[in-house]
Amino acid sequence: MTMNEKEVLDALKKYREMDLKYEDGRILGSMCTKPHPISKKISEMFFETNLGDPGLFKGTKKLEDEVIQMMGNFLNNNNPFGYIISGGTEANITAMRTIKNISRKKGNKTTTVIIPETAHFSFEKAREMMDLQYIKPPLTDYYTMDVKYIKDYIEDNKNNKIDAIVGIAGCTELGTIDNIKAISKLAEENDIYLHVDAAFGGFVIPFLEDKYKLNNYNYEFDFSLNAVSSITIDPHKMGLAPIPAGGILFRDISFKKYLDVEAPYLTDIHQATLIGTRTGIGVASTWGVMKLLGEEGYKNIVSECMDKTYYLIKKAKEYGFKPVIDPVLNIVALEDENPSETCLKLREIGWYVSICKCVGALRIIVMPHIEKEHIDEFIGALASVRKS
Amino acid sequence: MTMNEKEVLDALKKYREMDLKYEDGRILGSMCTKPHPISKKISEMFFETNLGDPGLFKGTKKLEDEVIQMMGNFLNNNNPFGYIISGGTEANITAMRTIKNISRKKGNKTTTVIIPETAHFSFEKAREMMDLQYIKPPLTDYYTMDVKYIKDYIEDNKNNKIDAIVGIAGCTELGTIDNIKAISKLAEENDIYLHVDAAFGGFVIPFLEDKYKLNNYNYEFDFSLNAVSSITIDPHKMGLAPIPAGGILFRDISFKKYLDVEAPYLTDIHQATLIGTRTGIGVASTWGVMKLLGEEGYKNIVSECMDKTYYLIKKAKEYGFKPVIDPVLNIVALEDENPSETCLKLREIGWYVSICKCVGALRIIVMPHIEKEHIDEFIGALASVRKS
Numbered sequence: 001m002t003m004n005e006k007e008v009l010d011a012l013k014k015y016r017e018m019d020l021k022y023e024d025g026r027i028l029g030s031m032c033t034k035p036h037p038i039s040k041k042i043s044e045m046f047f048e049t050n051l052g053d054p055g056l057f058k059g060t061k062k063l064e065d066e067v068i069q070m071m072g073n074f075l076n077n078n079n080p081f082g083y084i085i086s087g088g089t090e091a092n093i094t095a096m097r098t099i100k101n102i103s104r105k106k107g108n109k110t111t112t113v114i115i116p117e118t119a120h121f122s123f124e125k126a127r128e129m130m131d132l133q134y135i136k137p138p139l140t141d142y143y144t145m146d147v148k149y150i151k152d153y154i155e156d157n158k159n160n161k162i163d164a165i166v167g168i169a170g171c172t173e174l175g176t177i178d179n180i181k182a183i184s185k186l187a188e189e190n191d192i193y194l195h196v197d198a199a200f201g202g203f204v205i206p207f208l209e210d211k212y213k214l215n216n217y218n219y220e221f222d223f224s225l226n227a228v229s230s231i232t233i234d235p236h237k238m239g240l241a242p243i244p245a246g247g248i249l250f251r252d253i254s255f256k257k258y259l260d261v262e263a264p265y266l267t268d269i270h271q272a273t274l275i276g277t278r279t280g281i282g283v284a285s286t287w288g289v290m291k292l293l294g295e296e297g298y299k300n301i302v303s304e305c306m307d308k309t310y311y312l313i314k315k316a317k318e319y320g321f322k323p324v325i326d327p328v329l330n331i332v333a334l335e336d337e338n339p340s341e342t343c344l345k346l347r348e349i350g351w352y353v354s355i356c357k358c359v360g361a362l363r364i365i366v367m368p369h370i371e372k373e374h375i376d377e378f379i380g381a382l383a384s385v386r387k388s
Numbered sequence: 389m390t391m392n393e394k395e396v397l398d399a400l401k402k403y404r405e406m407d408l409k410y411e412d413g414r415i416l417g418s419m420c421t422k423p424h425p426i427s428k429k430i431s432e433m434f435f436e437t438n439l440g441d442p443g444l445f446k447g448t449k450k451l452e453d454e455v456i457q458m459m460g461n462f463l464n465n466n467n468p469f470g471y472i473i474s475g476g477t478e479a480n481i482t483a484m485r486t487i488k489n490i491s492r493k494k495g496n497k498t499t500t501v502i503i504p505e506t507a508h509f510s511f512e513k514a515r516e517m518m519d520l521q522y523i524k525p526p527l528t529d530y531y532t533m534d535v536k537y538i539k540d541y542i543e544d545n546k547n548n549k550i551d552a553i554v555g556i557a558g559c560t561e562l563g564t565i566d567n568i569k570a571i572s573k574l575a576e577e578n579d580i581y582l583h584v585d586a587a588f589g590g591f592v593i594p595f596l597e598d599k600y601k602l603n604n605y606n607y608e609f610d611f612s613l614n615a616v617s618s619i620t621i622d623p624h625k626m627g628l629a630p631i632p633a634g635g636i637l638f639r640d641i642s643f644k645k646y647l648d649v650e651a652p653y654l655t656d657i658h659q660a661t662l663i664g665t666r667t668g669i670g671v672a673s674t675w676g677v678m679k680l681l682g683e684e685g686y687k688n689i690v691s692e693c694m695d696k697t698y699y700l701i702k703k704a705k706e707y708g709f710k711p712v713i714d715p716v717l718n719i720v721a722l723e724d725e726n727p728s729e730t731c732l733k734l735r736e737i738g739w740y741v742s743i744c745k746c747v748g749a750l751r752i753i754v755m756p757h758i759e760k761e762h763i764d765e766f767i768g769a770l771a772s773v774r775k776s
Contacts, residue, residue: 002680002682008676009429015451016437020444029441030444044428045404047630048630053417053418063400125662129518243666244665246665262509264744277475277477278632284400287400291390297390
């Protein structure tokens with residue numbers, strides 16, 4: 001049975017009402033947020049574009065080249081190569097594809113990657129598909145990879161070549177930043193590829209005021225470090241672009257050859273992205289939001305989020321809730337004896353936090369849509385759940 | 389330097405003007421088209437949704453379940469399992485992931501897949517990442533996989549287990565349909581997984597009037613054939629949904645376990661899709677366009693495209709241009725001595741066709757945005773290019 005246009009839109013509206021809305025402040029466990037308002041107008045303008053066939057959409061392709069350059073600029077790379085893709089998962093898989101293909105070209109039979117315990121589960125998808133071998137160093141007291149362990153591991157395994165190291169700049173669970181500066185030095189000395197997953201931190205760390213920086217972390221993570229060959233950085237997280245807008249940047253175009261697949265039917269004869277057909281909405285929106293906000297705009301957004309993060313911690317402490325670590329970025333982990341249960345109880349009363357796997361804790365991401373009133377209400381709700 | 393909102397939108401408009409527009413009729417080599425007008429309104433409504441975290445967007449998730457059921461219905465499956473994802477590439481990679489994981493569970497060291505020469509290049513991405521072994525049977529005179537060869541190959545390789553066969557229903561280059569009925573019989577007898585790539589044909593073949601069906605092809609391709617375990621079918625091609633709206637459907641939910649990855653931070657504890665964060669725009673638009681058009685609406689669209697396809701062939705023949713085969717679907721291949729050169733010359737004067745790799749030919753897809761006037765003009769342009 002068909003419906004007319006009004007019936008379709010009315011029906012869809014009802015489904016949409018069952019969704020949570022960012023502005024209600026109940027989404028406390030997501031790394032996505034309400035996109036910047038300008039992106040709705042931009043999306044309408046670029047609604048029909050397809051960067052899977054860039055020769056047809058030359059203007060949109062030009063925007064992608066420019067936006068990669070703009071992101072390269074604030075990542076200290078004047079000559080980057082990359083794409084705006086579906087998200088961090090595709091970006092991380094793309095980096096792993098590159099690493100595997102470099103390793104294979106060298107004649108290695110297995111691809112070995114040193115990667116933190118705290119890595120996002122997209123790396124597990126990559127491992128399973130590509131049969132990668134992961135080495136997971138222990139974590140320090142600050143929940144970062146133990147660099148001394150990596151050093152020793154490399155020395156002890158001279159015959160068992162390490163193909164790559166993955167470092168995280170803004171880890172999903174705790175927001176921690178691996179000591180990528182020290183790792184880069186090791187990687188450079190031993191000719192090892194270094195990929196940085198800054199899916200979340202990429203639009204935070206470059207705009208973070210010094211006053212928020214902790215002593216126990218090194219905040220350097222970008223192409224200014226010699227061994228960094230690729231970075232995952234998602235505009236649709238803290239960049240305020242709409243989904244889909246993930247980002248993968250390489251140091252330069254020399255990495256493209258490891259990704260190219262022959263694409264006989266398209267306007268380009270090779271395709272390097274994992275996904276084929278892809279909308280230009282993410283590209284144009286990222287371009288637009290970046291031009292509109294500029295460095296100052298992102299700095300303000302990051303400072304506001306950090307301010308609210310400290311507010312959340314202060315409130316939590318008032319109720320006797322203990323954060324696992326001081327906040328590195330706008331992510332808070334609160335110790336909890338049974339985080340899964342607490343999480344479910346909170347959901348029952350309409351609050352959506354998530355949990356940390358690496359420590360028993362509730363995980364809250366203080367995205368731009370979270371206001372101080374929401375934090376007050378949430379802490380009250382958490383107190384009531386803990387008492388029950 | 390930042391810009392204000394008006395400056396951003398004005399600047400973006402200029403980039404957008406460099407793109408081709410579907411309505412100008414110059415895009416003759418794309419399997420995408422102008423989405424149905426209602427999808428713009430729907431996209432606005434679902435702009436902020438993220439099905440990567442379905443517990444937050446329960447209404448949108450419900451729409452996805454319903455739309456998979458609706459697509460299952462016209463693919464003769466009342467109990468399908470699947471997702472609306474980024475496109476045919478992700479769908480085909482997802483099917484290959486399933487096949488590899490089933491094979492691995494059986495203890496096989498390599499995964500062997502029989503796949504046509506004419507398969508889309510997304511299968512090459514899957515092969516490269518997952519180290520699959522592809523067997524490519526010769527093509528018949530009708531550009532379909534030689535079923536006799538497959539039968540003999542299976543018999544001759546009893547010790548070398550075949551894990552899967554891929555059949556194509558609407559091949560990218562020529563629109564041909566493999567004899568999936570006969571292949572399904574073979575697959576069933578030998579306990580082999582059968583995946584069907586109907587990325588293009590899935591929204592054409594079920595709505596194709598009998599008068600357009602040729603004698604040398606079998607048009608059956610869906611779950612009514614016993615061995616078919618998964619189907620790639622893209623709403624953002626002939627389904628008139630906007631990008632990103634690809635589709636992967638499995639026979640039932642028993643296949644989910646081969647795809648699940650632990651997702652500790654999300655509202656669901658497992659994630660089966662390859663991509664994580666994903667907009668609900670494709671889901672809601674597919675739901676809306678399907679409800680609005682219904683079977684009758686899609687039948688009309690397909691009939692109009694087939695009518696224009698025959699018109700193109702008639703016009704082409706008047707100029708002495710020879711089609712490689714009679715049209716199976718709304719795709720035309722015109723013989724050409726040097727298709728790459730002709731293609732480039734056509735681009736220079738603003739016409740964008742593509743080429744066939746398997747035969748020396750130009751490839752034209754008669755999508756809904758192509759009108760008869762465009763065909764007249766194009767044939768004239770092709771004649772002028774051939775004379776030059």
